[in-house]
Every structure is written in structure tokens, then in C-alpha cells.
Amino acid sequence: MSNARDEFVRLQQVTLSYGRGERVVHALGETNLTVGKGDFVALVGPSGCGKSTILKLVTGLLSATTGWVMVAGREVGAEPVRVGMAFQNPTLLPWLSIRDNVMLPLKIVPPFRQEYRAKRKTEFRDRADALLEQVGLKGFADKYPWQLSGGMLQRASLCRALIHDPQLLMLDEPFGALDQFTREELWAVLQDLWMTRRPTVLLVTHDLKEAGYLANRVCVMRARPGHIVEDRHVDLPRPRTIDMTYEPDFVSLTQRLRALIVSARADDPLPAATGEPA
Amino acid sequence: MSPNTRRHLQSAAVIIGFFLFWEAACVLFHVKEIVLPRPSQILVTLWERAPAIWPHTVQTLYTTLVGFALGIVSGVLIGVLIGSSRLAYDVGYPLLVGFSSIPKVAVVPIFVLWFGAGTVPAVLTAMIMSLFPIVVNVATGLATTEPELEDVMKALRATKLDILFNVGLPRAMPYFFASLKVSVTLAFVGTVIAETVASNRGIGNLMMIASSSFDVPLVFAGLLVLALLGVGLYAIFSVIEGRVIGWARRKDDFAMG
Numbered sequence: 001m002s003n004a005r006d007e008f009v010r011l012q013q014v015t016l017s018y019g020r021g022e023r024v025v026h027a028l029g030e031t032n033l034t035v036g037k038g039d040f041v042a043l044v045g046p047s048g049c050g051k052s053t054i055l056k057l058v059t060g061l062l063s064a065t066t067g068w069v070m071v072a073g074r075e076v077g078a079e080p081v082r083v084g085m086a087f088q089n090p091t092l093l094p095w096l097s098i099r100d101n102v103m104l105p106l107k108i109v110p111p112f113r114q115e116y117r118a119k120r121k122t123e124f125r126d127r128a129d130a131l132l133e134q135v136g137l138k139g140f141a142d143k144y145p146w147q148l149s150g151g152m153l154q155r156a157s158l159c160r161a162l163i164h165d166p167q168l169l170m171l172d173e174p175f176g177a178l179d180q181f182t183r184e185e186l187w188a189v190l191q192d193l194w195m196t197r198r199p200t201v202l203l204v205t206h207d208l209k210e211a212g213y214l215a216n217r218v219c220v221m222r223a224r225p226g227h228i229v230e231d232r233h234v235d236l237p238r239p240r241t242i243d244m245t246y247e248p249d250f251v252s253l254t255q256r257l258r259a260l261i262v263s264a265r266a267d268d269p270l271p272a273a274t275g276e277p278a
Numbered sequence: 279m280s281p282n283t284r285r286h287l288q289s290a291a292v293i294i295g296f297f298l299f300w301e302a303a304c305v306l307f308h309v310k311e312i313v314l315p316r317p318s319q320i321l322v323t324l325w326e327r328a329p330a331i332w333p334h335t336v337q338t339l340y341t342t343l344v345g346f347a348l349g350i351v352s353g354v355l356i357g358v359l360i361g362s363s364r365l366a367y368d369v370g371y372p373l374l375v376g377f378s379s380i381p382k383v384a385v386v387p388i389f390v391l392w393f394g395a396g397t398v399p400a401v402l403t404a405m406i407m408s409l410f411p412i413v414v415n416v417a418t419g420l421a422t423t424e425p426e427l428e429d430v431m432k433a434l435r436a437t438k439l440d441i442l443f444n445v446g447l448p449r450a451m452p453y454f455f456a457s458l459k460v461s462v463t464l465a466f467v468g469t470v471i472a473e474t475v476a477s478n479r480g481i482g483n484l485m486m487i488a489s490s491s492f493d494v495p496l497v498f499a500g501l502l503v504l505a506l507l508g509v510g511l512y513a514i515f516s517v518i519e520g521r522v523i524g525w526a527r528r529k530d531d532f533a534m535g
């Protein structure tokens with residue numbers, strides 16, 4: 001699948017530490033990771049293993065202590081790469097309608113920003129409405145965030161992350177706060193969006209089934225310092241269905257991932273009593 | 279009767295009841311007019327002396343509004359500065375707290391020294407009285423932006439100004455309006471203080487002169503005028519608030535309009 005060997009993101013011997021002297025915290029040990037253009041990579045692992053740190057490094061929100069973070073062939077930040085982000089918390093702006101929320105990136109990101117005033121009532125508006133329809137929010141464009149349920153807000157948040165046709169899509173536990181059925185629905189929505197637009201996706205998640213269902217590759221991480229211990233390809237045909245996640249191959253995959261994370265947690269010098277499911 | 283009208287009628291009844299109680303207590307206990315005039319006397323005074331009171335009312339309202347407007351402009355600017363820059367926060371906050379702890383009566387003579395007695399010291403006093411709540415609230419509003427939302431904006435390569443105008447300022451609006459309602463009444467206090475100390479016009483001055491000639495009903499008439507002006511402006515800002523930031527109250531009529 002999608003083995004476009006065009007590399008888009010590359011982390012080379014990257015480390016990241018906070019603080020200095022004796023109180024230094026190694027958030028990320030030496031990490032190497034290459035993500036092909038249009039690939040879908042999931043990062044799983046116990047909490048505090050630096051999954052979100054990798055997302056922030058790739059978007060340039062954090063800078064590496066040592067090593068290189070390359071995006072689109074150049075050092076991160078050198079090239080204006082269009083990035084979309086979505087988090088567990090939908091973070092929509094309560095004073096804007098859903099449509100205006102979705103259109104927010106168009107107001108900020110070039111080349112759209114120059115045309116925003118001219119096109120916000122025509123082309124951009126249609127673009128937002130089309131995207132909302134694709135995620136099943138047709139007819140909700142004029143509502144305000146507080147009038148929608150959590151799952152609907154998360155759909156809108158995905159639209160906001162995708163409206164400006166990002167080359168890079170960063171998802172940090174986007175479905176973490178949703179119930180099982182809504183989550184499965186949104187997996188299908190996300191898969192559909194990815195297959196039609198093919199951004200390069202990095203997905204951080206705690207849910208192994210989610211990682212297996214959505215991603216082409218699953219990277220298992222380990223904490224203190226964070227590093228990648230396993231990098232697995234998921235060779236299932238697309239579009240994938242929820243039924244596939246109950247087939248033996250898939251189950252053995254998630255079991256294997258689970259075993260890796262459990263052993264990572266057991267090796268952790270701090271007690272794994274944080275109560276977070278692996 | 280709808281529950282809403284019922285609620286309004288009830289609150290109106292309690293307010294009117296308060297004044298009736300006051301009236302009755304004055305009559306029953308033979309309270310002298312020079313100590314505490316009856317509400318009816320105050321109203322009569324207000325009516326009979328209206329031609330004399332009116333210019334003072336206009337003067338006080340004008341002074342307050344000019345001072346308040348200056349307070350809003352400078353308050354928002356300082357609030358944005360303090361709320362968006364670490365250095366300005368560290369420098370500005372102690373200064374502001376110190377400054378707002380100074381009793382404003384003590385500042386008026388300085389203004390008089392600089393600008394002479396009259397309207398200018400009153401405007402400035404109204405301004406500095408109304409400044410502090412606005413600054414603190416705008417700064418707080420800006421500081422409550424979710425870090426994740428800021429990450430989203432930064433990942434889009436939004437400039438600081440983009441973030442301020444698209445996220446920070448709209449988010450600060452509910453705080454800003456809450457502070458306006460407090461500030462507008464404080465602006466009246468400032469004006470009246472300055473008028474009392476150093477002016478020959480305005481309600482403050484009128485009350486000063488009335489009390490020195492033991493014209494207590496006129497003093498109370500002045501108080502009533504101030505209270506009415508305060509309530510009026512408060513109501514105006516409440517209405518504007520409801521229109522602009524209905525989203526913060528999750529009102530359905532906001533979504534429709």
C-alpha cells in the first residue's frame with residue numbers, strides 16, 4: 001500500500017531534553033523515523049513516551065535538542081508546509097459558527113489568506129460546506145459549537161484541520177474522548193478523508209485497534225527516554241472495515257502491539273500506576 | 279402571565295416596597311428632613327429644582343462619558359500589552375496594583391495643580407477610576423486562550439497579530455464587558471469625587487453646596503440623579519453585551535440573529 005518512497009518527514013538522531021544540569025529530563029532519546037509522502041503512521045505507547053513530542057517537533061512547535069527534523073526535504077520551518085492539527089479537545093471557537101470555524105485556516109494560511117475577503121462568501125464557503133457534508137455534518141454549518149455533540153464537534157475539528165489541503169496532518173488522540181461507536185464511525189470518516197486527499201498523517205493514539213485500522217505503519221514507543229522500539233506495517237486492503245478488526249490477523253497484530261507496550265510499561269522505572277490503559 | 283413578566287413584576291414590587299418602607303419609617307418615627315428626607319420629598323425636590331439640577335446632570339454625564347471612553351481605550355491597550363507580553367506583565371502588574379491602591383481623592387489635587395480646577399481633573403479621575411478593572415479583565419481574557427488552540431494557530435504559521443485578532447480578543451470579550459459594567463459606575467464615582475473637590479459645576483459640586491447650606495433634600499436629589507445615571511449606563515452596556523457576546527451565555531436568540 002502507498003509505498004510512495006518519496007520521503008516527506010524525517011527525524012534523524014533526534015533527541016529532546018528539558019531543563020539543565022541534574023534536573024534535565026530526557027523527553028525523547030535518539031529517535032529515527034521516516035514517513036513517506038502520503039503515508040499514514042500511528043504512534044502508540046505508554047503515556048509520557050514522547051508521542052506528542054514527535055508531533056510538536058514535526059510541526060516546529062518544539063525544536064530538537066540534537067539531531068535533525070526534516071520536512072519536505074528541508075529543515076522544519078524552512079519551507080512553508082501546510083499543516084493541519086486536531087486534538088482530543090476539539091478547541092473550536094465558541095463565537096464562530098461551525099462553518100466559520102472550519103474556514104479559520106483559510107483566513108490565516110497563504111495563499112488562501114490573500115483571497116479570503118474576496119472568496120469567503122463564495123468559493124471558500126462552498127469548500128467548507130462540501131467538507132462538512134463529507135463528514136456527515138450537512139446542515140450544521142450555521143450552528144454554533146455549543147449546539148453540537150462531542151462527536152460532531154470532533155468531525156468539525158477534522159474539517160478545520162483539512163480545509164486548507166494540508167500536506168501534513170497531525171492528530172493527537174483525536175477520538176480519545178468519544179464513545180466506542182462514535183469513534184468507529186469517525187475512523188471510517190477519517191479513512192475516507194485520507195483516501196480522497198492523501199495528506200501525510202501522523203496519528204498519536206492509545207487505542208491499538210484504532211492504530212491498526214487507520215494506519216499503514218504503527219510505531220510502538222517506550223518511555224524515559226522516549227524512543228521507538230517497533231515499526232510495523234499493517235498490510236490490510238483499503239478501505240478497511242470494522243469487521244476486519246475482528247479477524248485473526250488483525251487480532252494477533254493488536255495482541256503483539258499490546259505485549260510490547262505492556263513490557264515497556266513493566267520496564268519503566270516509575271510505577272505504572274497512572275491508571276491509563278495501555 | 280409568562281414566568282418572565284412575573285419575575286420582572288416581582289423584582290419591581292420589591293424595589294418599590296423598599297421606598298415605601300423608607301417613606302413609612304420616616305413618617306412613623308418622625309425622622310427630621312435634615313437627617314433623612316422622605317423619598318416623596320426627594321422626588322418633589324427633584325421636580326421643583328429640575329431647571330437648576332439639569333445643567334449639573336449634563337455636566338456630570340458628559341465628564342463621566344469622556345473619562346470612561348478614555349478609560350476604555352487606554353484600558354484595552356494596556357490590557358492587550360500586559361496579556362500578551364511576559365515582560366509587560368511583570369512590569370505592568372505591580373505598577374497597576376500600586377497605582378490603583380492610591381485613594382483617588384489624593385490624586386485630584388495633583389490634577390488640579392497640573393490642569394487647573396474644572397472639567398479636566400474630573401475627566402482624568404473618571405478615567406483612572408475606570409481603568410483598572412478593564413485592564414485586569416482584558417489581560418485575564420487574553421491569558422485564558424487554550425494552549426492547544428494556540429498550537430493549532432502556530433502550526434498554521436499565524437502571526438501574533440493573527441492570534442490576537444482571531445482568538446485572543448474575541449475570547450476576552452466577555453471579560454471586557456463584565457469589566458465595563460463595573461467600570462462605568464466607578465467612572466461616576468471618579469467624576470463626583472473630582473467635582474466635589476475642585477469644580478464649580480456638576481452633581482458633585484451641587485451636592486457639596488447643598489450640604490453646606492443644609493439643603494438635605496437637594497443632596498439626596500443629587501444622589502438619586504447619580505444612581506439613575508449609573509443604572510441607565512449599566513443597562514445600556516448589558517444590552518450591548520448580550521448582543522455582542524451572546525455565545526458566552528449560550529443564548530439561542532444569538533444563534534438565530
